[in-house]
Amino acid sequence: MPLERVSQGFKDISMSFQVNPLNLDLIALKNETAIARSIRNLVLTSPGERFFNEDLGTDISTLLFENFDFTTADLIKDQVGRIINRYEPRVDLIGVEVDSNPDDYTYNVSISYKIIGVDVLPQKLSFALQSVR
16 A cells, blocks of 8 residues: 655745845745745736636736725635635635725735645735725
């Protein structure tokens, strides 16, 4: 009977493309940080932005210019959940919360997820979405 691997390591390069002064290699993001960056990039990518994968992305950038209400917040929540479930196989999505802040015209997004194959506590990623004109 083959042994199952209990934990995995995940690694990605930093989008700042800064060089590590010790080994002159690109700075790497590891495990939880790499996955959090991947999720954030998926959410903030617009459809058609990535070559050879026009379906990848969300319409959140256009939703930020719609009426500021609970319906728009629900649409954002649905799109965030859809993109993570479809394009991030390393996580098990626990939940997505989108709270509207009418004073600042922002939506506060909180994403809770468990990393598959790594023995760590469930993770939470939070950020604000705001239309920029």
